[in-house]
Every structure is written in structure tokens, then in C-alpha cells.
Amino acid sequence: xxxxxxxxxxxxxxxxxxxxxxKAEKLAGDLNSIFDFIExxxxxxxxxxxxxTSVAETTLKLRPDEVKSKNIxxxxxxxxxxxxxxxxxxxxxxx
Amino acid sequence: MxxxxxxxxxxxxxxxxxxxxxxTEVTKAFIERSEKSKELNAYITExxxxxxxxxxxxxxxxxxxxxxxxxxxxVKDLFCTKDVKTTAGSKILNNFVPTYESxxxxxxxxxxxxxxxxxxxxxxxxxxxxxxxxxxNVQNPIDKDLVPGGSSGGSASAVAGQLTPxxxxxxxxxxxxxPASFTGTVGLKPxxxxxxxxxxxxFASSLDQAGPMAQNVKDCALLQEVISTYDPKxxxxxxxxxxxxxxxxxxxxxxxxxxxxxxxRVDGMPxxxxxxxxxxxxxxxxxxxxxxxxxxxxxxxxxxTYYIVAPAEASSNLARYDGVKYGFRAKGENLIDMxxxxxxxxxxxxxxxxxxxxxxxxxxxxxxxYYLKAQKVRKLIKNDFDEAYKKVDAILTPSTPSSAxxxxxxxxxxxxxxxxxxxxxxxxxxxxxxxxxxxxHDSKGYPLGLQIIGKAFDEQNILNIAFAMEEKINFxxxxxxxxxx
Numbered sequence: 001x002x003x004x005x006x007x008x009x010x011x012x013x014x015x016x017x018x019x020x021x022x023k024a025e026k027l028a029g030d031l032n033s034i035f036d037f038i039e040x041x042x043x044x045x046x047x048x049x050x051x052x053t054s055v056a057e058t059t060l061k062l063r064p065d066e067v068k069s070k071n072i073x074x075x076x077x078x079x080x081x082x083x084x085x086x087x088x089x090x091x092x093x094x095x
Numbered sequence: 096m097x098x099x100x101x102x103x104x105x106x107x108x109x110x111x112x113x114x115x116x117x118x119t120e121v122t123k124a125f126i127e128r129s130e131k132s133k134e135l136n137a138y139i140t141e142x143x144x145x146x147x148x149x150x151x152x153x154x155x156x157x158x159x160x161x162x163x164x165x166x167x168x169x170v171k172d173l174f175c176t177k178d179v180k181t182t183a184g185s186k187i188l189n190n191f192v193p194t195y196e197s198x199x200x201x202x203x204x205x206x207x208x209x210x211x212x213x214x215x216x217x218x219x220x221x222x223x224x225x226x227x228x229x230x231x232n233v234q235n236p237i238d239k240d241l242v243p244g245g246s247s248g249g250s251a252s253a254v255a256g257q258l259t260p261x262x263x264x265x266x267x268x269x270x271x272x273x274p275a276s277f278t279g280t281v282g283l284k285p286x287x288x289x290x291x292x293x294x295x296x297x298f299a300s301s302l303d304q305a306g307p308m309a310q311n312v313k314d315c316a317l318l319q320e321v322i323s324t325y326d327p328k329x330x331x332x333x334x335x336x337x338x339x340x341x342x343x344x345x346x347x348x349x350x351x352x353x354x355x356x357x358x359x360r361v362d363g364m365p366x367x368x369x370x371x372x373x374x375x376x377x378x379x380x381x382x383x384x385x386x387x388x389x390x391x392x393x394x395x396x397x398x399x400t401y402y403i404v405a406p407a408e409a410s411s412n413l414a415r416y417d418g419v420k421y422g423f424r425a426k427g428e429n430l431i432d433m434x435x436x437x438x439x440x441x442x443x444x445x446x447x448x449x450x451x452x453x454x455x456x457x458x459x460x461x462x463x464x465y466y467l468k469a470q471k472v473r474k475l476i477k478n479d480f481d482e483a484y485k486k487v488d489a490i491l492t493p494s495t496p497s498s499a500x501x502x503x504x505x506x507x508x509x510x511x512x513x514x515x516x517x518x519x520x521x522x523x524x525x526x527x528x529x530x531x532x533x534x535x536h537d538s539k540g541y542p543l544g545l546q547i548i549g550k551a552f553d554e555q556n557i558l559n560i561a562f563a564m565e566e567k568i569n570f571x572x573x574x575x576x577x578x579x580x
Contacts, residue, residue, distance in 0.1 A: 003455070015410065015454045016417070017447055018435035030448055030509055031455070037510050038399045041468055044475070051470030052477055054301055055526025055551075056288045056331045063327065075194040079421035088419050091430050 003031045099124035100257040104166065104314035105341075107260055111157075111164050118157070118165025118209070121260075122150035125167045125211060129258045134578040135234045137253040139172045140180050140213040149209045161207030162321055169259040171250045172213035173220055174200045174305070175294040179210065183296040184218040184228040184246075187416050187423045187441030197294025198326045199263060199305045206321050211259055215249030218443045219413065220270055220298045222246050223515040224505065227445040232502050235278055236574050237541055241499045244274030244515075250308050251278040255572060261309045261318055265295060267302045268401055269495075269519025272531035275308055276494035276544030279533040279572035281315045281561070282308045284519075286551045287526035288333030291326035299408035300331075302401075302523040312532065312562045316340035319554060338555040346563040349383035353547075353560070354487035358394035359518060361496060367537045368493045375491055375534055375545045375564070382563040387487055391479040396472050397521040398513060403456050403469035404524070409446075410453025416441065448509065477525040484550050489557055492518050494531040494544035518546060528554045532561045533570040540573055 005021075008028050012019040019027065073086070082089040099121055102110070110116040126143045146167055153165040175181050175193035182188045196204075204210070217227040225233040225248025233248040235241040236256035243252040247264025251274030254262050264271040266284035275282025283306045290305040297303065307318035320340040326332040355376060360369065376386050418424035418437030425440045427433030442450070456465035483490065496517055505512045522529040528551070531544040545564070549557035 007455075008451075011451050011455050011458070014458060015447075015450050016414075016431070016434045016438055017442070017450065018432075018439040027448065027451060031452060033508075033510055034402060034448075034452060034513075037513075038402055038465070040399045041396060041403075041472055044393075044396060044472060046468060046471035046475070049471040049474050051467055052474035053470060054331065055477065055524075056333055058288070058331070058333055060330055061327070072194075076420075078194055079191055081418060081422070081424035090419055091427060091433050093430050 003028055003035065100128045102260070103310050104261045104317060107166060108164065111166070112159045118150040118153040119147070121165065122146055122167040122209060125259060129211065131579050132256055132258050135236060135252050135256055135258070136231050137214055137233055137249040137256065137258055138169065138212045139182055139184070139215050139230045139249070142179055142210055142212045146209050146211050153207065153209070158207060162317065163203065163206040163208040166208045166260060167211045168203065168208045169211040169214050169253055169262055170200055171216050171247050171262065171264045173216055173265050173296045174263065175296070176200055176210060176213065179213065181213065181296070182230070183220070184216045184230060185442065185446070186229045189229070189423055191421055195294060198291035198324070198328060199295070199322045202322050202324055203263070214253050214262065217246035217248065218446050219296065219409070220246040220265055220267055221409070221445050221449055223269070223273060223512050225249065226502065226506055227443055229443060234578060235499055236578070237278060237499065239577055240502050241541070242277065242502055244277035244499060246270040247274050247308060251275055251280055254278070254280050254308050254310060255574065261307065261314050263305055263318070263322065264308050265303055265305050266523065267298050267405060268523050269516040271306045271308055272494050272519050272529055272544070272546060273515055275531045276542065277499035279542030279570065280308055280310060281312055281530065281532050282306065283315050283319055283530045283554070284522065284528060285319065285323060285554055286528045288331055289323045289528070289552070289554065291324065291329040291332050293326055293328040297412040299405040300412060301408060302405060312558060312565050313341060313344060315530070316344050316558045319558070335552055340555055340558055343555055344562050345559050346382070346566055348379070348560050348563045351384040351489065351560065352487040353379050353384050353386045354389035354483050354490040355386050356389050356391040356394065356483070356490060356492060358391050359492045361517065364496050368496060368543065371535045371543050371545065372493050378564045378567040379491060379560065381567055384560070386491070389483045389487060389490070391483060391521070393472065393475045393479050394521055397476055397524055398517055400469045400472045400476065400524060401520045402452065402513060403465050404473060406449040406453035407457050407466050408453070410450045410457065413446070413450055473524050476521055480525045480527060488550070489560055490548040492546045492548065494518060494546040498537045498539065498541035498543055522548050527551055528557055530557050530561050532565055533572065534568050535570070536573070542572065
């Protein structure tokens with residue numbers, strides 16, 4: 001299996017990570033060697049195996065739907081790169 | 096004074112309780128040694144002034160009933176600490192100051208411990224050598240230019256170098272046990288669901304667990320009983336009857352059945368590791384336990400499975416770093432451009448690689464072939480352990496396929512770096528507890544570890560086996576303080 005530059009560009013778009021030509025080539029090399037290693041899983045027949053989604057054999061607990069964190073607006077925006085005290089500020093989206 | 100940092104956690108707790116030492120004296124000693132140990136680069140953030148204030152305050156009205164009375168402690172920089180910068184070793188969180196505390200660290204401070212600072216780690220805990228950290232390499236106190244392992248490399252280096260009496264790390268695929276093995280220290284990865292994940296910077300949520308890293312098994316048991324609590328804030332935290340690990344610790348393991356899995360004898364494994372394993376088998380027999388040959392047939396599929404499951408979960412978890420709500424933001428021409436540049440400039444190469452792998456295996460057309468396949472193989476790996484535990488109480492393996500390597504030796508070959516975790520990854524995939532204890536040295540004098548894997552929620556049993564073996568092994572770490580001028 002081979003991951004080409006077109007695929008790298010596609011994944012980088014899905015990942016929201018900008019990638020230039022040089023980086024794309026390096027990534028293609030790395031990903032191909034990693035996927036060669038992953039291909040080993042195809043040796044196994046798994047048609048009748050149930051997928052394991054969680055090792056914690058527990059059902060999610062129910063809790064009352066109550067507001068527990070009140071008046072924490074200041075805390076929420078405290079670490080934002082840009083805000084106007086009430087909102088996060090981002091580059092203009094709608095012209 | 097100079098001997099304070101040589102004491103184990105258990106000794107320090109006793110000396111503080113017996114009023115032979117004050118918290119201020121102990122805290123000062125560790126700060127002084129940390130100040131002299133900058134070359135190790137174990138800390139990302141130091142919080143020494145506040146630590147000393149807290150120690151003085153503790154001494155004014157000491158509560159000696161606590162389990163960690165006035166004990167200074169540095170922690171991995173993956174745990175959110177209220178009002179103290181938390182970076183996860185990443186540029187993207189370089190300026191992040193949490194407004195809340197992780198449950199695990201909260202448990203520690205409640206028992207009287209004092210934060211010394213935040214310890215270096217691989218970026219988002221993705222690495223096996225601490226070389227992916229934005230804040231630089233960490234030196235292994237064992238030898239100059241040797242990696243301390245990873246991802247909890249700063250934690251391992253700080254404990255081995257006696258910059259902190261004990262610490263906590265996190266372990267997603269071996270990030271506690273592998274660095275413990277590389278530095279001659281003890282590291283426990285608890286059962287999945289034993290310690291709360293609330294407030295820990297997420298990497299792969301179905302695998303991540305916090306755990307203690309210590310100089311000896313007793314210290315490790317004491318910290319484990321402090322950090323393991325049921326927490327409603329983590330939906331996968333499990334409510335079970337927890338042991339008082341340090342009080343219940345015993346070296347009596349007579350009649351215990353220890354499994355020796357033949358699949359851990361991998362191709363190309365150095366003879367030193369095989370010899371160490373054989374010695375380990377002899378030690379447990381000397382302790383009165385019985386060893387039984389077992390098979391974990393899907394072992395060789397664990398690492399490929401891990402490198403689908405962990406990146407998939409990481410790509411989803413790390414989607415939150417978009418430059419909007421917190422962390423680093425790059426300038427962009429529009430919103431999408433800002434996202435893409437922020438993530439490209441904010442994440443390091445290894446993190447980007449894993450996000451890309453994860454995105455690919457979850458993307459349309461590839462989900463069944465990779466992600467679903469990996470989840471099915473994960474089930475087979477867990478079944479192997481379930482089957483083995485019908486016959487044995489615990490499993491003994493080497494912790495790593497080699498001793499610590501030099502900085503830069505494996506950075507250009509991701510797959511050879513990943514192979515470091517070959518013996519530790521299956522334990523995370525099955526959600527089991529595992530402990531690494533130092534068990535010998537290789538020909539270069541570098542430490543080597545043995546791993547004991549337990550049944551789910553059976554931390555006490557593997558701690559007991561480790562405790563009994565520790566007595567027989569009588570390991571002495573060879574540390575020359577080469578970095579102190």
C-alpha cells in the first residue's frame with residue numbers, strides 16, 4: 001500500500017494542518033513506513049470478532065441534569081488568544 | 096541536610112511525622128538540588144517560591160495525620176494545575192494556565208503534598224524518549240546524552256536524580272513503565288478506570304492512565320492509594336473497593352502463580368534482556384511463587400493495533416486545539432487559514448504525524464479496514480489475557496526490549512522508536528495494571544527493568560510481587576551526579 005502526495009494533501013486538509021511540498025514528501029515517507037508496519041493486522045481473520053470499544057466494563061451512570069458551574073465566563077475566556085470579555089474573537093467569517 | 100534528598104518518600108513521611116524534619120527543610124533540600132540540576136532539563140515550570148511558602152505555612156500548623164504531610168512533589172506537565180502553567184510539552188499550550196485542578200493532583204495536595212513544579216514530557220505524551228518535547232531533551236541521570244525514556248521522561252529523570260521524592264506520570268502505551276525501566280526507578284500503570292482522567296491533557300482516552308513513579312515499591316504503593324479514587328467527573332472512572340496499598344503491602348507471595356508468556360521472546364532481543372528475564376523467573380521462585388509457561392498468541396499484533404487506535408483517538412482529542420479558545424494562535428488570512436497555520440506551527444512533527452495517521456484511519460473508506468479492524472484485534476489481545484488469567488495470578492515479562500539509548504539515535508525512524516513499547520502496549524490495550532521494577536544492569540551499566548502485569552483491579556497483587564522481588568534483587572542505581580558542577 002502506498003500513500004501518495006495527493007492523499008497527504010487530502011488528510012492535511014481534513015486535519016486542518018497546513019502542509020507544504022517538502023513537509024508532504026517527508027510525511028508520505030513516514031506514513032508509508034508506519035502503514036507497512038500496520039499491514040500486519042491483515043494476517044488475522046476477524047470476521048466473527050466483536051470490536052472492543054472500551055475496556056471499562058461499566059455502563060455510563062445517570063446523573064441529574066443540574067447546572068454545577070455558574071458564573072465562570074471569566075474563567076472560560078481567560079486563556080483565549082483574543083476575546084472581548086464576553087466572546088472569543090476569530091477572523092471575520094461572513095463578509 | 097545534604098542527605099534529605101537521598102531519603103525515600105516513606106522515610107521522609109516518617110521523619111516529618113516524628114518531627115525530625117520539617118516540611119520547610121525537606122522542600123528547601125529538593126529545591127536546592129533541583130536548582131543545581133538544570134542540565135537535566137527535567138522541569139518545564141518551576142514553582143519553588145510558592146512551594147517554600149506552602150511548606151512554611153504547613154509547618155506553622157502541621158497536620159501529621161495526612162499521608163503526604165508537607166512532602167514537596169513535582170508532577171508531569173500533563174496534569175492541569177490551577178493557576179500554574181500546564182503545557183503538555185507543546186508550543187500550542189505554551190501559555191495555558193488552567194483555571195481548575197486535575198483530580199489526581201487534587202488528591203495529592205489534599206493529603207498534604209506541595210507542588211514543586213511541572214516536569215518535562217514528550218509533546219502530548221507522544222514519544223518514547225522525551226525528544227518530542229517543545230521544551231527540549233531531558234538528560235537521563237544515569238549517563239550524559241542518554242534519553243530518560245518517555246513520554247514521562249522529566250518525571251523519571253527527576254525521581255532518579257532525586258529532584259523530587261516521588262512523582263506521577265501518565266501511561267498510554269508505556270509512558271510510565273518504559274522511562275522507569277530506563278532510569279532504574281519503579282513505575283506503575285494502574286488498571287484503566289482506577290485513577291481519574293479528569294484534568295489530564297487527553298491523548299488517547301481509551302488508553303490513558305495516570306500512575307506513580309518512585310524510588311521503591313513501598314513509595315509507589317503509598318502514592319497509588321492516594322491517587323486512585325472514584326471520580327464522577329470521569330465517565331470511565333470505576334467505583335470499586337480500593338485497597339490501602341501501602342498498608343496491605345506484603346512480601347509473602349508463596350503459592351502465587353506467575354505466567355511466563357513465550358511470545359515476549361521477540362526476534363533480535365538482546366541476550367542481556369533474556370538473561371534478566373531468566374533471573375526474574377528465579378527470583379519469583381525463590382520467593383515461593385510458581386511459574387507457568389503461558390501463551391499470549393496475539394502479542395505481535397499489539398503494536399500495529401496501538402498505532403491505529405491511539406492516533407485515531409488523538410486526532411479526535413486534539414481537534415480542540417484550533418487557536419480560538421486557548422493556547423497559541425497563528426495569524427491567518429481567514430478562519431480556515433488561521434486554524435491550519437495555528438496547528439501547523441503549534442504542533443511538533445511527531446504530533447502532526449499521529450494526527451495525520453489518526454485522521455486517515457478514521458476517514459471515509461478506510462474506517463473499516465483500519466479502525467474497526469484494530470478494535471477487533473484489540474478484543475483478541477484482551478481475550479489472550481482473560482484466557483491466561485484462568486491459569487495464573489500475574490505475568491512476568493521484560494519491561495523494554497533494550498536499555499536506554501543515546502539522544503538522537505532513533506529520531507529519524509519512527510517505527511524503531513515505536514518498537515520500544517512492544518512489551519508495554521498490550522497492557523494498555525487490555526486495560527490492565529502493570530508495574531516496572533529495576534532488576535539489573537546491562538554491560539554498559541544502564542538499568543534494565545522487569546514488568547509484572549496483573550488482573551484488572553489487582554494492583555495490590557502486583558505491588559506485592561514487586562515488593563518481594565525488590566528484596567531479592569537488591570538493585571542499586573549507579574548515579575554519579577555527573578551533572579552537578
